[in-house]
Amino acid sequence: xxxxxxxxxxxxxxxxxxxxxxxxxxxxxxxxxxxxxxxxxxxxxxxxxxxxxxxxxxxxxxxxxxxxxxxxxxxxxxxxxxxxxxxxxxxxxxxxxxxxxxxxxxxxxxxxxxxxxxxxxxxxxxxxxxxxxxxxxxxxxxxxxxxxxxxxxxxxxxxxxxxxxxxxxxxxxxxxxxxxxxxxxxxxxxxxxxxxxxxxxxxxxxxxxxxxxxxxxxxxxxxxxxxxxxxxxxxxxxxxxxxxxxxxxxxxxxxxxxxxxxxxx
Amino acid sequence: xxxxxxxxxxxxxxxxxxxxxxxxxxxxxxxxxxxxxxxxxxxxxxxxxxxxxxxxxxxxxxxxxxxxxxxxxxxxxxxxxxxxxxxxxxxxxxxxxxxxxxxxxxxxxxxxxxxxxxxxxxxxxxxxxxxxxxxxxxxxxxxxxxxxxxxxxxxxxxxxxxxxxxxxxx
Ligand SMILES: [Zn+2]
Numbered sequence: 001x002x003x004x005x006x007x008x009x010x011x012x013x014x015x016x017x018x019x020x021x022x023x024x025x026x027x028x029x030x031x032x033x034x035x036x037x038x039x040x041x042x043x044x045x046x047x048x049x050x051x052x053x054x055x056x057x058x059x060x061x062x063x064x065x066x067x068x069x070x071x072x073x074x075x076x077x078x079x080x081x082x083x084x085x086x087x088x089x090x091x092x093x094x095x096x097x098x099x100x101x102x103x104x105x106x107x108x109x110x111x112x113x114x115x116x117x118x119x120x121x122x123x124x125x126x127x128x129x130x131x132x133x134x135x136x137x138x139x140x141x142x143x144x145x146x147x148x149x150x151x152x153x154x155x156x157x158x159x160x161x162x163x164x165x166x167x168x169x170x171x172x173x174x175x176x177x178x179x180x181x182x183x184x185x186x187x188x189x190x191x192x193x194x195x196x197x198x199x200x201x202x203x204x205x206x207x208x209x210x211x212x213x214x215x216x217x218x219x220x221x222x223x224x225x226x227x228x229x230x231x232x233x234x235x236x237x238x239x240x241x242x243x244x245x246x247x248x249x250x251x252x253x254x255x256x257x258x259x260x261x262x263x264x265x
Numbered sequence: 266x267x268x269x270x271x272x273x274x275x276x277x278x279x280x281x282x283x284x285x286x287x288x289x290x291x292x293x294x295x296x297x298x299x300x301x302x303x304x305x306x307x308x309x310x311x312x313x314x315x316x317x318x319x320x321x322x323x324x325x326x327x328x329x330x331x332x333x334x335x336x337x338x339x340x341x342x343x344x345x346x347x348x349x350x351x352x353x354x355x356x357x358x359x360x361x362x363x364x365x366x367x368x369x370x371x372x373x374x375x376x377x378x379x380x381x382x383x384x385x386x387x388x389x390x391x392x393x394x395x396x397x398x399x400x401x402x403x404x405x406x407x408x409x410x411x412x413x414x415x416x417x418x419x420x421x422x423x424x425x426x427x428x429x430x431x432x433x434x435x
Binding site: 052057 | 366389393
């Protein structure tokens, strides 16, 4: 008799994700194994039950009309669009502000029970930083507001920050062909002003946050992954940099190294 | 598309007003960003991704992401549910409870947001793993492991309990 179905195979089979040959092999096994057949059957019924129960909420009365009205306003013109964009940005800021408190409470509650070691504090802080970086990057991706300074010219972007942040930085030239600077934002991480540089690598957007290094650094582990995004950091010339993108890590490393190389000159 | 979007928003936001805000923001972002949508690519995945990203910056979304960070850490620390562990742990499902919609709804409500969203996209929206990976911006292997964990949790919530054996058993 062939081998029993593994948990992964079971789900792949139930979800119709197996190739023809694999599915045939599973069927052959099911034909001779009552235990796996019973398991498969119950997993299929579970899928059916969640499909039914998951379709739970009907669209509230009037929502469609409200959306249409908003959509019409939106399409009606520039001024509205701009205002909407600002309102929406402010709202997401407010949301993430609230969320930050909630997340902190949750982190404390979960963190103390899960990791009592001191090491955990560093990890939590690092995770918090990753979360902030992630939020800001997602806000840029999701938002429709242009960068505060729009320029592909590093000689425009760098001076724009003069007097706005308590440090200065350098921007590299001669980047890869499909890599370019789109602009920058002045923003905050852990209440510290940072320069958020916006790049793209091919079709992927990249945010690089630069800030002044304080103390021995709140320290991000060199790299981390969050929801499909890769985060990496560096320290050089009194600066701390954190980059985030969904571009393949090797390409992100290339850009980060180029930026790191010109700092402290 | 609206019923599907609202349904997911309502599950994730767990509150009607927040769900409506979420759908409205998604709708506006989709309108503004429509120029960036490439014809021929998956529209459903595209708009669900906008909804998901909007949710992530919301209050409930941020809290949920904290959970997933911890879970993924656990996973990295040696795999909570390695291949093969599933069948040893698979509880028998009680078919009576499986056909009791309120019981299944309650079991779904107990899932953490990362497991809930993956199971809703898979079972309710009937998305392929590849599409789910696109919407959630996670590797396909993570989709698979979350589906396994979600179903295990559901089976546990809906399992046969002692003194409750009148139902047909599988
Ligand atoms: Zn078998």
